[in-house]
Amino acid sequence: MSISPPHALAVWQRNAAMYRRTWMLNILPNFFEPVLYLAAMGIGVGNYISQMGGMSYIAFIAPGLVCVAAMNGASFEVTYNIFVRMTFEKAYDAMLTTPIEPQDILAGEVLWAITRASIYGGSFFIVITLFGLAPLPWALAAVPVIPLTGLLFAAIGMAFTLRLTSIDLFSFYFTLFLTPLFLFSDIFFPLKERLSGMWLWVAEVLPLLHPVRIARMAFRGEVGVVMVWDVAYLLIVSALLLAWAGKTVRRRLTN
């Protein structure tokens, strides 16, 4: 059975209806989080680092943190929040009494995760722009990276969640997967100055590396062939994982 866009949109609208209720509470942390990061890393740690990658430390980490915000926004949605909807709120049991099919649920949830990623990443982007850390107009070229990062981490997290039976296992996903990505994806130090030879190639596997690289190049006003590879990575990995999820979701939601 194929995806029906109006039904997928109805799934998205359920989440949007709930989010509208609490958006003021939800969106405030989205603004505080970057301010705290920038304060601690930029003003604190950055004070001991004269420059990195040819710029101030705070300017160096800013584009990467935009991607991290998008990653976190999507990841929370497709892990904890989906598990809650599936197991505790029984939202999918309700949907499956209507013409909505499991593939529509998958599509609607991915769309919603991209939306949340865009709200998170977008808030972060606005804050760093206000701090003067996003050189306009170049930095605007990094904006499309926000939903793309959301798509990638929605796909990765969804694939993980579809295999999971216990909510406790999500902490592994966050501490053993997302946290290392956060620390080693070119955000806080330039990988190519610390890794050499083969290890630089191995690092290309890291999903977060790709949006971070695009975002940083955009902030610098640079264009390069590597961006084609980065975009291709984002799209291909997302497509493969979502294709797998599309086959699996019916078995997970029906029996």
Add this chain to the structure above:
Amino acid sequence: MIVRAHAVSKRFGDHLAVHGLDLEVPRGLCFGLLGPNGAGKTTTLRMIYGVTRPSAGSISVFDLDIAQHARRVRARLGVTLQQNVLIEALSPIENLRVFGRYHVLREPALSQRIDELIDFLELGSHATRPVRTLSGGFQRRLAIGLSLMNRPQLLILDEPTTGLDPAVRLALWSRIRDLRASGATVLLTTHYMDEAQRLCDRVAIMSAGKVIAEGAPDQLIVTHLAPEAIELDCAPDDEAALFTGVPIPEHRVRIGRRLMLYVDDATALAKHLRSHDGGGRCMLVVRPTNLEDVFLTLTGTALEGGAA
């Protein structure tokens, strides 16, 4: 026939939840699936609306194969699940709106339908409060309201009144009768026999994944037992003394000390028992036989002798 299930089985690992089930639900009736917990009622319903796939057999709804046409079938039916699946942070109106979108209803039809349902289920006084602040009866009415969103031709209710107080149950029964009167077919599960008897035109009694009896409630009583029941307290050892001089009825069920006897005319036997019970210690009651009795007899709960 609105629903036609033929030789349907469903296996979960080692457990055979439904075993060679045949079921036909005629148009325009209120049809009850009765059975103890674990009899396979909910699994049967889930197979009918297409979220559980039969391991064997076939099911058609509205003459469409559910395995092929789940979307089309579900567009024409409504389901109230055993457990309410409401969005607790949102109001009844918002819940209805979200659910209406699942059926791709658009404005102004959506708002109009929401108003109709709020009226029909008398939710008006609480329509804008968060669902989590509403009583169980309100929540259940809203859950049923959601399943009526698309004006279903078939309404499936899984234990619609479990856990509700008597007044709310009566009110819900009356709504279900209204729906049937307006032409909808209703398929419900229940383990309340009074509910089945008052509401259902036809019932199927399930046990261990099979239908073991089917028919109109009155007809089931006549076929399996007898129209009148005598109920009394009597230890198994005291039976012989009590029944001296009268034949012990063929149809009988014992649950602990309580003995139930089913006869065509209870007058003579009741008189005999009263005169031999040594002063009314038996708590003897004469009443019409009900579906509960048929159910107890057929499903073997506390069954002892009688028609099996």
